Amino acid sequence: MKRKPNARPRRKTAARAIDFQTDWTYAPAPESTGHIQLRERYGLFINGQFVNPKSGKYFATTNPANEKKLAEVAEAGIADADRAVRAARQAYETVWSRLSAAERGKYLYRIARIIQERAREFSVIESMDGGKAIRESRDVDVPLVAAHFFYYAGWADKLAYAFPGKTPKPLGVAGQIIPWNFPLLMAAWKIAPALATGNTVVLKPAETTPLTALKLAEVFRDADLPPGVVNIITGGGATGAALVNHPDIDKVAFTGSTDVGKLILKALAGRKTKYTLELGGKAANIIFEDAALDQAVEGIVNGIFFNQGHVCCAGSRLFVQESVADVVVEKLKERMETLIVGDPLDKNTDIGAINSRMQLDKIQAYIKIGRDEGADFYQTSCKLPAKGYWCAPALFTNASQSHRIVQEEIFGPVLAIQTFRTIEEVLEKANNTPYGLSGGVWTDKGAKIFKMTSKLRAGVIWANTFSKFDPGSPFGGYKESGVGREGGLQGLMPYLQLA
Amino acid sequence: MGTTEHAKQPVPAEAGSGAGKRLPILKTYKLYIGGKFPRTESGRYFTARAPNGTALANLCLSSRKDFREAVVAARAAVEKWSNATAYLRGQILYRIAEMLEGRRAQFVSELVAQGSTETDATAEVDASIDRLVYYAGWTDKFQQIFSCVNPVSTSHFNFSVCEPTGVVGIVAPEADGLLGLVSNLAPAIAGGNTCIVLASNTRPLCAVTLAEVLHAADVPGGVVNILTGTRDELSAQFASHMDVNAVILCSSDAAEIQATQIKAADNLKRTIVRQSSDWSAPEHQSPYLILDTQEIKTTWHPIGS
Numbered sequence: 001m002k003r004k005p006n007a008r009p010r011r012k013t014a015a016r017a018i019d020f021q022t023d024w025t026y027a028p029a030p031e032s033t034g035h036i037q038l039r040e041r042y043g044l045f046i047n048g049q050f051v052n053p054k055s056g057k058y059f060a061t062t063n064p065a066n067e068k069k070l071a072e073v074a075e076a077g078i079a080d081a082d083r084a085v086r087a088a089r090q091a092y093e094t095v096w097s098r099l100s101a102a103e104r105g106k107y108l109y110r111i112a113r114i115i116q117e118r119a120r121e122f123s124v125i126e127s128m129d130g131g132k133a134i135r136e137s138r139d140v141d142v143p144l145v146a147a148h149f150f151y152y153a154g155w156a157d158k159l160a161y162a163f164p165g166k167t168p169k170p171l172g173v174a175g176q177i178i179p180w181n182f183p184l185l186m187a188a189w190k191i192a193p194a195l196a197t198g199n200t201v202v203l204k205p206a207e208t209t210p211l212t213a214l215k216l217a218e219v220f221r222d223a224d225l226p227p228g229v230v231n232i233i234t235g236g237g238a239t240g241a242a243l244v245n246h247p248d249i250d251k252v253a254f255t256g257s258t259d260v261g262k263l264i265l266k267a268l269a270g271r272k273t274k275y276t277l278e279l280g281g282k283a284a285n286i287i288f289e290d291a292a293l294d295q296a297v298e299g300i301v302n303g304i305f306f307n308q309g310h311v312c313c314a315g316s317r318l319f320v321q322e323s324v325a326d327v328v329v330e331k332l333k334e335r336m337e338t339l340i341v342g343d344p345l346d347k348n349t350d351i352g353a354i355n356s357r358m359q360l361d362k363i364q365a366y367i368k369i370g371r372d373e374g375a376d377f378y379q380t381s382c383k384l385p386a387k388g389y390w391c392a393p394a395l396f397t398n399a400s401q402s403h404r405i406v407q408e409e410i411f412g413p414v415l416a417i418q419t420f421r422t423i424e425e426v427l428e429k430a431n432n433t434p435y436g437l438s439g440g441v442w443t444d445k446g447a448k449i450f451k452m453t454s455k456l457r458a459g460v461i462w463a464n465t466f467s468k469f470d471p472g473s474p475f476g477g478y479k480e481s482g483v484g485r486e487g488g489l490q491g492l493m494p495y496l497q498l499a
Numbered sequence: 500m501g502t503t504e505h506a507k508q509p510v511p512a513e514a515g516s517g518a519g520k521r522l523p524i525l526k527t528y529k530l531y532i533g534g535k536f537p538r539t540e541s542g543r544y545f546t547a548r549a550p551n552g553t554a555l556a557n558l559c560l561s562s563r564k565d566f567r568e569a570v571v572a573a574r575a576a577v578e579k580w581s582n583a584t585a586y587l588r589g590q591i592l593y594r595i596a597e598m599l600e601g602r603r604a605q606f607v608s609e610l611v612a613q614g615s616t617e618t619d620a621t622a623e624v625d626a627s628i629d630r631l632v633y634y635a636g637w638t639d640k641f642q643q644i645f646s647c648v649n650p651v652s653t654s655h656f657n658f659s660v661c662e663p664t665g666v667v668g669i670v671a672p673e674a675d676g677l678l679g680l681v682s683n684l685a686p687a688i689a690g691g692n693t694c695i696v697l698a699s700n701t702r703p704l705c706a707v708t709l710a711e712v713l714h715a716a717d718v719p720g721g722v723v724n725i726l727t728g729t730r731d732e733l734s735a736q737f738a739s740h741m742d743v744n745a746v747i748l749c750s751s752d753a754a755e756i757q758a759t760q761i762k763a764a765d766n767l768k769r770t771i772v773r774q775s776s777d778w779s780a781p782e783h784q785s786p787y788l789i790l791d792t793q794e795i796k797t798t799w800h801p802i803g804s
Contacts, residue, residue: 147652164644166787258767265764270757277767434766453798454662463800470651474659474797479744480767485795488649490659498787 026348031134036124041072044080045217047087048227054079061210064131065344065353065388073210076233081242084231088173088200089248091228096200105156108195110223112149122212126184127344129211131353132307134345144469145188151471152192162489166498170198172250175243179256180206180355181310187213189486190253191230197495200229204243207236208356258480276484276494278476280409281437284430285315289324291442297331303440303466305393308351309413313438315466317406318417319426325419336380336393354389363391363412370396370405401429431457436478440466528558531710533572534720539565547703550614558703561728566736569724573666573693574742576721581663581691585639592635592689594716599628606677609704626779627681633784634685641786654802661793663691664769665744668737672749675778676702682778683747686788695724703727738762745769745792
């Protein structure tokens with residue numbers, strides 16, 4: 001750059017760099033846990049009460065940030081799943097299907113309000129049980145949970161307007177299986193539309209994150225929701241299988257891995273059971289040279305490091321146009337250095353704990369795979385706590401389309417970066433995956449946005465933004481990322497028969 | 500070919516074999532793949548028969564390779580057809596109806612030859628034509644019914660639209676050789692998908708003749724591919740092919756349905772099972788049948804402040 005001879009000399013680059021060692025340390029600001037009430041042991045929530053499991057088995061749920069046991073929860077067996085489905089069936093036939101739609105909706109409004117009142121408690125437990133930063137559980141998960149119930153509450157008595165020419169009717173009993181990455185939010189995504197459309201529910205939370213669902217049972221009880229309308233059974237994969245294989249469920253809603261989704265589909269083959277599947281993803285986040293690069297960098301960070309990267313729609317494949325690749329990667333690394341990894345309950349924490357030992361092992365295995373495949377690895381220099389499961393934010397540059405870190409879902413804070421020159425090239429690469437859940441595009445050109453958003457084969461596209469969610473916005477995948485939509489008007493359809 | 504009896508052309512009833520009469524030209528029934536009319540690569544055939552056993556025609560007994568080639572053709576046609584304007588797709592569907600109307604007599608006589616009464620055959624052809632007109636009218640309207648702008652609680656413009664699922668395999672119903680096929684084909688292509696159709700094995704004649712109609716109606720090559728053959732051999736291929744996005748199985752056979760759904764799970768194919776004893780029933784024409792092979796895409800963009 002040419003400078004006028006008598007202009008004041010600019011400071012050297014080195015002097016302008018931010019000193020992360022001194023400028024970015026924050027005093028601890030932990031959220032209080034004093035008001036949290038957890039029982040030592042939780043039974044199964046069936047027919048409006050917590051009952052002991054017929055299996056007689058319990059397992060511990062731990063805090064991934066310190067590996068301490070939080071509570072014991074029941075492990076539902078086949079007999080327990082059967083009991084829960086029977087309770088749901090009875091509630092459907094004797095109470096819920098006879099209730100007026102408007103009254104049904106009023107229960108959902110009540111539930112939404114109680115969740116808002118107990119928001120802090122839910123946020124703290126969510127962060128303790130799952131490891132996510134309190135900033136996210138407090139500002140994203142729990143508000144969206146309340147909003148989701150509020151949104152679907154209003155649909156209960158308006159369903160006829162949603163499907164012109166059709167008469168919608170409920171299906172009956174829905175069996176719902178949810179993952180550990182957004183435990184309470186996924187419970188809301190499943191339960192709210194099911195109840196609004198007049199179905200009853202048996203919900204199975206994830207093995208490592210059962211607590212907020214069990215606290216949600218308290219909300220249902222406090223809202224006087226009729227017993228059996230929602231039943232919650234805890235356990236692992238075997239419990240989920242018992243629910244899917246139960247002959248008296250009319251609908252399966254599953255969020256989890258693509259592999260398990262395929263197993264569920266095969267188990268449902270030949271049955272009349274309807275299903276929705278929200279499965280894995282490997283979203284392309286595409287940065288063009290004409291994008292607002294600083295905003296794009298924020299979007300990249302939000303896309304892959306949100307919720308420790310435990311996000312099915314995470315922007316885990318970054319495509320940067322070649323002309324700006326160096327500057328984007330440099331800005332990204334600088335920004336990553338500011339991310340605070342640590343105590344999920346600390347209000348300054350950006351990245352909390354990895355959800356489980358198993359998941360941490362998987363992420364580390366992928367990091368090794370990526371290095372062995374020959375991509376260049378970078379990980380931030382932040383200190384990690386001694387106890388608990390942690391992974392500092394990481395990225396690979398010079399990743400290529402055939403690398404496993406580009407093809408497979410890592411489900412952790414690990415980004416794979418590729419570069420591109422033309423729109424055609426990046427579309428080809430972005431769509432060359434069995435997945436199709438989400439995608440991102442960053443450019444200032446309107447026509448380019450519409451070209452990209454219409455050509456990307458994925459169910460949710462964020463343009464000049466990323467990782468945004470709303471109860472009114474349908475969510476779900478193309479191809480092997482799933483079947484059906486959750487959220488919005490479209491989220492009603494999987495819970496209805498349209499006569 | 501190893502038949503002992505010669506397969507006869509069903510149509511020209513007035514063409515006798517008396518002295519001085521003209522010898523009729525028999526029609527060769529072939530496949531329709533990528534806008535061309537090839538024979539099966541396998542060289543095999545089967546004989547379509549009238550209910551009394553009279554041979555009507557020899558048809559291609561399609562192989563798995565024919566099916567794979569049809570998938571390649573269908574995939575290649577996705578880009579153009581899914582991006583064709585809704586208006587153009589409507590024009591082409593209407594054109595199919597026009598062409599079919601012009602060849603009513605041929606379709607009626609094929610259906611009669613395969614066992615329909617004259618009255619039923621006429622009704623089936625008329626219903627098929629009308630159904631194509633019905634879907635011609637939906638191409639530029641279903642999007643308006645099923646799309647929406649979503650009022651999200653952040654400063655974003657958010658909208659959801661339908662996009663075609665992609666390559667759709669259709670195992671057409673055995674009964675109603677024309678109307679059953681049209682009822683399943685029309686909503687899929689109206690929505691911008693491309694298709695591979697396995698025609699009725701027992702009533703295949705109209706499917707092949709329909710291919711000629713499609714060709715004459717400017718349906719781009721590869722948008723519709725029509726195979727003749729057996730379900731036993733091919734329906735599993737429809738379910739298992741990894742580059743097929745959805746399969747519409749017209750069947751009431753529990754074992755076939757289950758086997759299809761198991762195989763289809765391997766690439767999360769959308770599986771749609773349809774069964775009917777009467778394809779002329781009103782529930783077999785609906786925009787919701789277009790929606791069966793649509794995906795919902797939701798797009799977010801900041802509004803700015």
